[in-house]
Amino acid sequence: MKRFVNDPKDFVPEMLKGIALANPKTLKYIPEYNLIMRTDIPMDNKVSIMQGSGSGHEPAHVMTVGKGMLDAACPGNVFAAPPADFVYNTTKLESSPMGVLHLLNNYTGDTMSFEMGREMAEAEGIEVRTVTINDDVAVKDSLYTIGRRGVAGNFFVMKAVGAASEQGKNLAELEAIGNHVVANVRTMGMSLTGCTPPAKGSPIFTLAEDEMEMGIGIHGEPGRKRVKLAPANAIVDELFEAVSSDLPYKAGDEVALMINGMGGTPISELYILYAHAHELCEKKGLKIKRNYVGEYCTSLEMAGFSLTLLKLDPELEALLAAPAEIAIRVF
Amino acid sequence: MKRFVNDPKDFVPEMLKGIALANPKTLKYIPEYNLIMRTDIPMDNKVSIMQGSGSGHEPAHVMTVGKGMLDAACPGNVFAAPPADFVYNTTKLESSPMGVLHLLNNYTGDTMSFEMGREMAEAEGIEVRTVTINDDVAVKDSLYTIGRRGVAGNFFVMKAVGAASEQGKNLAELEAIGNHVVANVRTMGMSLTGCTPPAKGSPIFTLAEDEMEMGIGIHGEPGRKRVKLAPANAIVDELFEAVSSDLPYKAGDEVALMINGMGGTPISELYILYAHAHELCEKKGLKIKRNYVGEYCTSLEMAGFSLTLLKLDPELEALLAAPAEIAIRVF
Amino acid sequence: MSKDVEFVVRTIADTVLLNEAYFSELDGVVGDGDFGYSIARGFEKVLGEWDNIDRSLPGNFLKKISSLIISAVGGVSGTLWGTAFLRAGMVMGTKEAITQEDIVPMFRSAIEGIKKRGNSDLGDKTLLDALIPAVGALEKAINEGKTGSQILEEAAVVAREQAEATRPMLAKRGRAAYTGERSIGTLDAGAVAMAVLFEAVSQAWKD
Amino acid sequence: MSKDVEFVVRTIADTVLLNEAYFSELDGVVGDGDFGYSIARGFEKVLGEWDNIDRSLPGNFLKKISSLIISAVGGVSGTLWGTAFLRAGMVMGTKEAITQEDIVPMFRSAIEGIKKRGNSDLGDKTLLDALIPAVGALEKAINEGKTGSQILEEAAVVAREQAEATRPMLAKRGRAAYTGERSIGTLDAGAVAMAVLFEAVSQAWKD
Numbered sequence A, B: 001m002k003r004f005v006n007d008p009k010d011f012v013p014e015m016l017k018g019i020a021l022a023n024p025k026t027l028k029y030i031p032e033y034n035l036i037m038r039t040d041i042p043m044d045n046k047v048s049i050m051q052g053s054g055s056g057h058e059p060a061h062v063m064t065v066g067k068g069m070l071d072a073a074c075p076g077n078v079f080a081a082p083p084a085d086f087v088y089n090t091t092k093l094e095s096s097p098m099g100v101l102h103l104l105n106n107y108t109g110d111t112m113s114f115e116m117g118r119e120m121a122e123a124e125g126i127e128v129r130t131v132t133i134n135d136d137v138a139v140k141d142s143l144y145t146i147g148r149r150g151v152a153g154n155f156f157v158m159k160a161v162g163a164a165s166e167q168g169k170n171l172a173e174l175e176a177i178g179n180h181v182v183a184n185v186r187t188m189g190m191s192l193t194g195c196t197p198p199a200k201g202s203p204i205f206t207l208a209e210d211e212m213e214m215g216i217g218i219h220g221e222p223g224r225k226r227v228k229l230a231p232a233n234a235i236v237d238e239l240f241e242a243v244s245s246d247l248p249y250k251a252g253d254e255v256a257l258m259i260n261g262m263g264g265t266p267i268s269e270l271y272i273l274y275a276h277a278h279e280l281c282e283k284k285g286l287k288i289k290r291n292y293v294g295e296y297c298t299s300l301e302m303a304g305f306s307l308t309l310l311k312l313d314p315e316l317e318a319l320l321a322a323p324a325e326i327a328i329r330v331f
Numbered sequence C, D: 001m002s003k004d005v006e007f008v009v010r011t012i013a014d015t016v017l018l019n020e021a022y023f024s025e026l027d028g029v030v031g032d033g034d035f036g037y038s039i040a041r042g043f044e045k046v047l048g049e050w051d052n053i054d055r056s057l058p059g060n061f062l063k064k065i066s067s068l069i070i071s072a073v074g075g076v077s078g079t080l081w082g083t084a085f086l087r088a089g090m091v092m093g094t095k096e097a098i099t100q101e102d103i104v105p106m107f108r109s110a111i112e113g114i115k116k117r118g119n120s121d122l123g124d125k126t127l128l129d130a131l132i133p134a135v136g137a138l139e140k141a142i143n144e145g146k147t148g149s150q151i152l153e154e155a156a157v158v159a160r161e162q163a164e165a166t167r168p169m170l171a172k173r174g175r176a177a178y179t180g181e182r183s184i185g186t187l188d189a190g191a192v193a194m195a196v197l198f199e200a201v202s203q204a205w206k207d
Ligand SMILES: Nc1ncnc2c1ncn2[C@@H]1O[C@H](COP(=O)(O)OP(=O)(O)O)[C@@H](O)[C@H]1O
Pocket: B108, B109, C027, C031, C032, C033, C034, C035, C036, C038, C039, C075, C076, C077, C078, C080, C114, C117, C118, C119, C120, C125, C126, C127, C128, C173, C174, C175, C176, C188, C189, C190, C191
């Protein structure tokens, strides 16, 4: 695997420096905590919203910091949760009298860091609430795991609570909106290739030329099964069936449909996948009110995609349609 | 090479169908000519602008059709110029009393198709002008070639003439603006991997794990030299030197800086490259007024990037900053 | 209309489709690897419309072949091959049948059309480097009163020799030209295609 | 402060850095391949600050190790290893030196901390599956009045055996748990790390 890199250990900080240099007016970079934050926060009349999670999922989440979405993101290394220390310090730096909302993708590591970081912040009197995102239908909820993973559906949570916070909604209201999105969003992903964390230098797993992996996570975790490569439409059929048969979708529902590229799949192919997913929605009687085709939550250079459905109501639709000003436009 | 595809021959039409399905209000798709066009054109008081070129460069150009940029795009197959027939029929369908502007990337095939298509349209009384884009400094202008290739710099041409046409500028004015951008924009690209046209099924060229290709085109044409893989900053050094030493850049100039991904390079790496390019601009005394980091003009799934500099003046800067509404937001 | 022109075009079309991958591969060495694919899409369209093509006159037949190619193939190959068939059709005008005397003028006019549209000539490492000498051989054999299959065979031998002779040349036209010196040592895809097509027609004629 | 605690932590840090790639590789089989990298960044920071760490008391020393790890390592490993050193430090409180009687309580408290933060226990296919039995062996050897190097050697043998014994287990915690049945037949990276560290400390003690 070849990539553009200097010292692999500098991968994350150099990327963050680039983001800050490209957005000098709106964003600032605090190297100590891998922190990208809005220059204009905290504000007295607005809840601050942050997300941590590992690096390697860009544009999530460091490139979605900006008015109308996140106020700060403090990622860990590639595919590693941020240290509890980053969570604590970021919470403190962006702490507003209206409180701080943590958005957390449901993984053991992230949960541990966010719990510890939250405890440390609360000990200093900062009010914190947490929305836990777990939209991945590939992982069966079981006693053995901490439940479903948070994947590309996190975009809709960020967008909805980001828009609502600009309207001045309070912390409890934002928590409720975030949980409402979580209850209505489902995702499943797959990949054609593995991916290579810069510091590791070799792929996390490899797939033969005629294989693909279904139910993949966003950290190069192998999925639930490895099967023979299939035509694009057949792959969409399988993901759509898994996602749309999971509650809460039924004929007549209005939805947002997202085809999210994993990093190595060209946008041309994403639109081929979208075309078929769109038709499957129509066949099932789901009305597509908003669509998203592009890269939202990636796994480095992995070739693959995920399919997300979000059930809409008028309030949610308005929040998704609200303006946002972020480094990379993904909506 | 694995990709998401059904019948490889349907690659382009299926992608175009996806774009139209995703943008039902603003775009329509005319399969006969691979044509994506705005639903609201032609207009009596606005010059229509079109671009052809091959497919495989998405988002260029089918995903940049919309108010404020292109009015229509009629790509050929992957990496193949559109047939003269497409150019002719598209020109006819979008023909406005104010005329039609052709944007042409300087390649033999595209030039031949656009010349033939233009002659056919002019024979029916449609007024056409052509702006030829040739920003690639990797190719030496020589007797043996038709001159420099048009690459990622085409984005700035589209954006500037698109914005100016919305202001009601006439055909001659738009031609002048387009040529002004061409005179002030320079690009050079490189790659870490080849790419695989869907119908070909095998890579156009392959690079060893320790090799890279400098001065690459956007069609998988090999570049000027194959050299040992270098750290990210050293690669940026070389492209920046080639681009910025070409006229017309000098200390004190205001510029737009673009790092364009070739399709298979994650956005994280593009920001690492941007960080160093930004610092080189500052060192040379170039003032970055606008920056662009992402995918603008790609080569399928190729891992690589190009670096573009555009010298700005206040008029050009305003045109770049004007709003545009396209399927994919790239500005 | 004479059956010969139909037979030749049909052989060309079938041969192009058979060699799609091979032609693309040749173009991939220093070009962009689309030559076989592009031109195959043109002749695929020709074959798809085969039974509906106006055969009243050879000139009309050839012009229709041209417009089918131009509507299906973009860029260099669509324009140049379309131009070639258009020019050949124009030479025939309203003649009822093709005779041996028509052959060389048709080819010469096609060559002129390619040169003009392509701004190219002998020595630029293009299909012209095989086509022009092959037509020279055709003319010589006709003048010497050889039989149809002798004529075609001699043209095919020359086309193949000259296609091979593109190897040491520097590409001056088409996408291969951008690679400069690198094109030296590679075969030109279009020239090889000419050799393959002349050989196929010569072989089919004998069978 | 007793030199022993410093020696053990130093050996752990050096060993983690030496095994960075190996530990990541183990985690890559059914996990996400970052374990070695993550934990190495923590001990790298420890070594970077080595000379500045407050050595007035073993408790303070261990707590500082903990906070260095927590500031450098994210997620599971940062939290769990940070918790372990914090708990060990808290057991020491303000004692001037570590004695043999302190060893087992320190380890037990560290284990309790990991169990609580990790919501995990024996049999979940984690580092606990090597650590808990190794500490059991440590306790037994101490009670039997063995020498320092005998004690460490017995713990190391058990840690290695139990790390190997994670192979047939189904992962119930950490990222490996998401792969379900697939985790069967693979070694747990954290458990192997425990074996490697006990062996390294045992070896270093002898030298
Ligand atoms: N200007 C030209 N004049 C004549 N023949 C040309 C010219 N340019 C290219 N060719 C021929 O066309 C072939 C390439 O065709 P094709 O791959 O379809 O075009 P492109 O270079 O646009 O991809 C070359 O191998 C060469 O024989």
